Amino acid sequence: MRLSKKALRALAKNDLIGLEAAVVRSSDPNLEGLKGIITDETMNTLELSAGGRTAKLDKRGVVLAIKFPDGEIEISGRDMLQRPEDRLKKLWTKVK
16 A cells, blocks of 8 residues: 555654554454554554553554544554654655
8 A cells, every 4th residue: 555645744743652543444353443542552563542441453454544633544554564763764754
């Protein structure tokens, strides 16, 4: 999936921790529709917290709708398979 300029800017300018997200599609049907706040991110996983519960999501198996300060984007977890700090550096150079 090729990311739009808007999506690249949003990912390059923002840390995902603290943003609202919803699971749009997942390899685990039980996770679809799950909504919450991203509380942690590693190279391969995202942690989503809602209502006192926490779910660890494998990035390879989900498509998320993430709310950024300037809008919402839908993105495959596969497009985020890297360490958060590396993603920010890499995308920022593309967007400049």
